[in-house]
Amino acid sequence: MQKKPRNMLLRTLAAAIGLSTALTAVAADPLKVGFVYVGPIGDHGWTYQHDQGRLMLEKELGDKIQTSFVENVAEGADAERVIRNMARGGHELIFTTSFGYMNPTVKVASQFPEVTFEHATGYKQTDNVGTYLSRTYEGRYVGGFLAAKMTKSKKVGYVASFPIPEVIRDINAIQLALDKYNPGTEMRVVWVNSWFDPGKESDAANALIDQGVDVIFQHTDSPAPIQTAERRGVYAVGYASDMQHFGPKSVLTSIVNNWGPHYVKSTQAVIDGNWEPQDYWGGIAEDTVQLPISNLVPAEVKAEAEEIIASIRSGEFHPFTGPIVDQSGQERLAEGVSATNAELASMDYYVQNVKAELPR
Structure with a gap:
């Protein structure tokens, strides 16, 4: 499912109601991007690294986006509640970052078809749910x-x-x-x-x-x-x-997950209206x-x-x-x-x- 660029939809709406001043204000609204984390951002590991990706996203796309996150979200019913609240709260792109969020993500996505979701480490995709993981x-x-x-x-x-x-x-x-x-x-x-x-x-x-x-x-x-x-x-x-x-x-090496480039690419695709669900596997070759x-x-x-x-x-x-x-x-x-x-x-x-x- 390919979505129209956000600005195109906004211009169409503004033209239909004849409010050019409203167009200027609405078109400038940033894309709201949400992140759901299984641990604290200070865990110095998995969640910390996803949050570093979020910060890279903010740096790269600036005022085109507005990000938020919820940390320490248990897998299961609690995750479904948090994801649904994000969708209801106007987030247009939501990243859910733990394996146990897969089914809650798919369930909420079916209720909000105009919201784009990406789930880390899972394997279920729909028209508005993509998956991503690192090799x-x-x-x-x-x-x-x-x-x-x-x-x-x-x-x-x-x-x-x-x-x-x-x-x-x-x-x-x-x-x-x-x-x-x-x-x-x-x-x-x-x-x-x-x-x-x-x-x-x-x-x-x-x-x-x-x-x-x-x-x-x-x-x-x-x-x-x-x-x-x-x-x-x-x-x-x-x-x-x-x-x-x-x-x-003691440390010989670390297997570091570099999520930022994927977050930037996916978010830009949503802004441009050409995001499509995929099963992204990023490894050493992709950095x-x-x-x-x-x-x-x-x-x-x-x-x-x-x-x-x-x-x-x-x-x-x-x-x-x-x-x-x-x-x-x-x-x-x-x-x-x-x-x-x-x-x-x-x-x-x-x-x-x-x-x-x-x-x-």
Whole structure:
């Protein structure tokens, strides 16, 4: 569904009622853009990075837009209420930024067909709902390579949030890199069933380190696992934002989500009237995923990591290329075959050698 440019609609309206002065006032009204956040903007991770994207949007489009946000919105009924209130409040574009907002977003969108919605990490699109996510698995693979090179115990840990495809494929990407660059290295997972709970995240990291893990990954939103790794003298890989300053002696790299360019592009499309629903996947090639590698990594290892990054950026290498076998021994991807976006979006299995049980 293609919408007319906002200014064209306003001019038509003004001409119909013969109020040129009203046209001038109405046409200058900024596009109201809303953001719904699952955590606090000060989480220094997922929500913080989305808010950095919102701030870039304000900087790039200036007085053409007006943004607002609601933070700490629980997934479920609370999210539906917040999204509906935004739509009722005159927001013409609404970004909902957590997997659990998918169904509430689609439900509210059906009630407000003239409002444009974009949902992060989901897979349901309609005439006025698009989806977007980052190919964090590309960054995880590079992080897995670094872990393979830096581990001494051959035990790597992952502080996980919820067993959704995004989290599962990231765990798998790390294991695939471990298998290639340091065979026999184990991946252990602790689920905290929360996106943002610093206490639980720290406890999970401590539990993993107590099991001999000497590189910590996380798929949660606070820097607590990084701070725990720093205190206990093990390496870590940050997530969502650059977490180097939380662990200057521990962080090897961070898988940074750079949302700003997508927010600018989508918002401009709504203003121009040419927005269309899509399933946007941004990765290393699009600069949606960034990997600042710290000086803790030896120069030769960093150089090899940069080569892997370059091969992913060029399309020469796809981390999920067969043969890939799951924990049960079933072949999931044949030799030389790369996973499609649909296969990645529905991933519900661990690859071979992940030393963990997948919650069901």
